[in-house]
Amino acid sequence: MTMKPEKIYVVFKTHVDLGFTDLPSGVVRQYKERMMEDVLNVCEATAANPPGHRYVWTLPAWMLQQCLDEPDAERRARLEQLVQAGQLIWHALPFTTHTEFCGVEEYMRGLYMSEELNRKYGREVIAAKMTDVPGHAWMLPSLLAQAGVRFLHLGVNACSAPVELPRLFWWEGPDGSRVLTWYSAGEYGTSLLPPDDWEYPIWFALLQTHDNFGPQSSVVVQELLDDVAAKYPDAEVHIGTMDDFARDFIARGYDDIPVIAKDLADSWIHGVGTYPPEVAQVRGLRYDLASAESLLATQPKPDDAEAMRHIAKGYEQTLLFGEHTWGIDVKSNLLPGRPDGRAFWTRDIAKDRAAFPDSYRKAEQSWEEQRDYVRTARRELAAAVPAPGADAADGMAVTVHNPLPRARQFAVVDLGEALAGGRLVDPATEKRYPVDAAGRAVIDEIAPLETRALLWQAGASGEAKLSACDTAFRERVGAAEALIENGSLRIRADGASGRIVSFYDKRAGKEWAAEGGFGEYQYEVFGKTDILRFVKRYAYDLRDWYVNDFGKPGYPRIGGRLFENGDARTELIREGGRQQIRILYGTDPESRGEFGNAATAELVVTLDGEASHADFEWKLAGKRETAFAEAGYFVLPLNVGGPQYRLQKLGAVVDPVRDIARGANTRLHCVDQWVDVTGEDGSGLAVFPLDTPLCSIGEPGIFQYDEAYVPEEPVLFFNLFNNQWGTNFPQWIGGDLAYRFRLQPHAGDWKAAGLEAAAEELRRPLIAARGEAAANRPLLREPLRDVRWLAVKTAESGEDAVVIRWMNATDERRETTLALNGDYAAVIRCSGVEREIAPLEVRDGRVTLAMRPYEIVTLKLCRS
Incomplete structure (x- = not known):
């Protein structure tokens, strides 16, 4: 029996897609122009209503900032009057994100946008909203609590499988912070009237229009007042903000709200694999922006305010890349006029493109606008901290900065090829640091957060080497084995097949490579039954748009195929203190002729000096574009008993077996810095994926969904690319692609191994900039650990x-x-x-x- 509501809080909103219904640029223009005019009209039409009965419209913070950036002074004044009157309001998040893909500091900068509006307009927004995406990373409530957010509404796409959660719960982050969370399975918002099982005297009616539709008309106010009065004549209706409901509900102190301390892993996260080069760049830019900002903040100059604005803009652009809309609605662009569905065979696509050039052009333009976020972020970074190689001149000043709170010994700084063959000189000590042929120098020691003022001198190439070892040879290996080793590792490859047959940790006496292709690249094409099985298993509801968006209409009745590498040519290289195995593979002619495989695939395994880790890099040359459903993988079958897995996701460490809520994504994970596998014998192997964050355990996770899943085999699959989505993301991927992975054996668990410190050393090298540093002391006099x-x-x-x-x-x-x-x-x-x-x-x-x-x-x- 429904408790009769004493009060119903009504919130009006629309679902913001930065794309999908139009190009991202067109969507922003729509909000700033037509939609704001509609908002002005409906708000002003109800402004004379009594308080609580006026139309109030809620926008994400970033979009409201765009709309208030209005050159017309009169129009801007009208909009700001609505903000001051509380009729045009924002929530605490900038927009809906694929949260797992984001960076911790990057996400925090998104929360700064709401805080900027808080300061400007004298409010304290405590509520946040995301729509469409079914799940988000466990760190989210902890991040929201850092911005004073106490209430979160998650509205799920109508047909996507939701996470199995109560409607209302306290979501507890890994640091213990809690945010009251309302989870709407199968709907963007909520109904006007409470359902029969609602037990509280106040109700939250979130009336949300669909994708970029805009505000309701002014008549909606009287209509809903009449509807509520017809069923609950004694109920008070308050039209306002999410904050209004949140403050009232939380203040009542209900003690029967369940607590959920789980990761709500995103089951849409496979979309990250549709932009391989850009994803790799964004993952690097997050750290590069932080390092550049650190250099600027510890070296304040009168003109640094402009540089800091470039950093802020760079963060905004990388976060925009993580917004949940990564392209145009494909069914609206590549399906109309095609009764048999989309074209997939290469010859059919050529005919279809000739017949419908505008639809292809618009789809591909939307993907380019997504890439523009990355290009803009790179330009902003370069404007903030100019690279030292621009217009190199003998004797020019170069600043080198350690962005970490720990001293670095023998740390490499990348100066760029323009400075290759020279040397850096410390004018205070006259110490010299040779620059090698790749533009790298080694700084023997630099203090925590220290900045050094150095000079670059040209023409000192005789000193330019990173190792004292002079031996160098290049040997092409035929049927013999290729072997590289140092005091920590021994790695063997079969010269004929090109297979890595051993990855041996000498310190632990542990062989990590299991049979089945350790370190291999695999290319997969999916059949129609694979797609249909996924669509049926994942559906929460079945509607025609769901089949089009999540499937691939018109897909030929082909079977799934898994292609491995072809003939191999193996080389063994030793140069200075560096040892490498280089293996160039041919690919299956059918995989690259009928489908989209690369022309060649090259694996480079590198062992530097006495390092306790090895670096693997796959280079895929000439990958063909194909509309067929495809995926590529870096595969690591491991020789380990009783494996325990840990994933570093958005700052928190997650056990994929225990920490993921039922119904969330248990098949494909988006990691930030590392994946770790520890065996029952206490030995462990950490993998640091620099360029792709997507990882599955046990078997590949593309076109897979299970409400709960426990890996049976200790095999890691890092997804290099995929085009699983049937809409909103690129439908074909091509070009030259490269992926880097660091493999580091260790003893004990991830904490004993110091994986976080290792990840920071890898991800945040010394940064160099052109110009002279100001005299300063390092920010810290002692290092920070853990x-x-x-x-x-x-x-x-x-x-x-x-x-x-x-x-x-x-x-x-x-x-x-x-x-x-x-x-x-x-x-x-x-x-x-x-x-x-x-x-x-x-x-x-x-x-x-x-x-x-x-x-x-x-x-x-x-x-x-």
């Missing part, structure tokens, strides 16, 4: 202060002591969006904080 360093930036408040942010990189409570190298007027603990919380006691330059597992800490260091 932390993930997120940001060093200037304060948003504009005061003379630097903001630093890091997170506990472990699942244990611990204390962290910050030893500051300098005097500060105050050290203030802040929220993740820089709201001041409390000043901290500083003793002898030290600040000690107790940290929860995976907790994020933000401090403001005030210089005056």
Whole structure:
């Protein structure tokens, strides 16, 4: 029996797709022009209504910022009047994201957008909304809590399999933070009236129009008031914001709300595999932007405000790439006028393209606009911190910065090929650092967050080598084995077949390579039955658009095929302290003729000096575009008993067997920095995927869905590319592709192995910039351990202060002591969006904080 509601909170919204219904540029223009005119009309038409009965429209923070950036002063004033009156409002998130794909600091910068509006208009928004995407990373409630968010609504696409969750629950992040979460399975919002099983006296009616549809008309207000009065004449109706409901509901202190501490893994995440080069670049740009900002913030100059704006714009662009809409609605562009469905065979596509050139052009243009986010982010980074190689001149100043809170020994800095063959000179000590032929130099030691002012001198190529070893040879291997080894690892390849037959950890006496193609590349084409099986298994409801969006209408009745590599040519290379096995494979003629495989596939396995890790790189040359459903994999069958798996996802470490909620994606994971497998014998193997984040365990995860899944075989499949989606993402992928992986055996679990520190060393090398550094001391006088360093930036408040942010990189409570190298007027603990919380006691330059597992800490260091 339904409890009669005392109060119904009504919120009006539309689902924002940055694309899908039009090109992203067209969608933004639609909101800024026609849609804002509609909002002005409906809001002004109801402005005379009593409070609580006026039309109020909610937008994501980023889109509202775009709409308020209005050159017409009169129109801007009308819009801002609506904001001041509370009729045009924002929620705390910038837009809907594929959250698993995002970076921790990058996501935090998205929350800054709402905070900027809070400061400008004197509000404190505490509610957030995402629509369409079924699931999100476990770290999300922890990130939202950092911005003061207490309520989250997740509305799921009508036909996508939802996560098995209660309608309302406290979602507890890995640091223990909780956000009240409303999960609407099968609908974007909620109904006007509560269902029969609703037990509380207030109801949240989220009335949401569909994709970029815009606001309702002004008559909707009276219609809903009449509808509520007809059934519940005593109920109060309050038209307003998500915050209104959240504050009222949370204040009532209900103690029967369940707590869910799980990862709601995204079952749409396969879409990340449709832009291989751009995904690789975005993953690198996140770290490069943080490093560049660190250099700027620790070297304040009068003109750095503009450089910081470039960094902020760069973060905005990488986050926009993670927005959930990655292209045009394919069914609206490539299906009309085609009664038999889309074209798939190469010859048929050529005919179809000739008959419908505009539809192909618009689809491909939408994919290019998605790539533009990456191009723009790269330009913003280059504008903020110019590379040292531009207009190289003998004696020019070069700044080198260590962006980590730990000292680095013998760390490589990449100066670019323009400076190759020269040397860096420290004018203070006259120490010389040769630059090798690839433009790299080795700095013997640099302190935590230290910046060095060096000079570049040309013409010193005789010194340019990264190793004292002079031996160099290149040997082509036929039927014999190719062997590389050092004191830690021994790697063998069969020269004839090109198979890696051994990956041996000498320290542990452990062979990791199992039979089945360790380190191989595989190419798969899916059959019609594969697609149909997935569509049926994944469906929460069956509608015609679902079959078109999630399937591939007109797909030929072909069977699925798995193609392995063909003939191999193997080379063994030793040059300086570097050893490499290079294997060039042919590919199956049918796989590249009828379908989309690469013309050649090359594997390079590298062992540098006495490193305890090896680097694998796959280079796929001349991959053909195909509309057939396809995927490529880097495969690692492992020789391990009783494996325990851990995935580092958006800052938190997840057990894929225990930590993922039922109904979420158990088949394909989007990792940030590493995947780890530890056996019952205590030996472990970590894999750091630099360029692709998608990983499956046991078997490939493309066109797979299970409500629950436990891997049976210890095999890792890293997805290199796929075009599983039938809409909204590129339908064909081509060109030259490259993927890098670091494999690092270790003893003990991921914490004992220090995988977070290893990942930071790999991902955040020394950064170089053109220009002379100001004289300064390193920010820290002692290193920080077991932390993930997120940001060093200037304060948003504009005061003379630097903001630093890091997170506990472990699942244990611990204390962290910050030893500051300098005097500060105050050290203030802040929220993740820089709201001041409390000043901290500083003793002898030290600040000690107790940290929860995976907790994020933000401090403001005030210089005056």
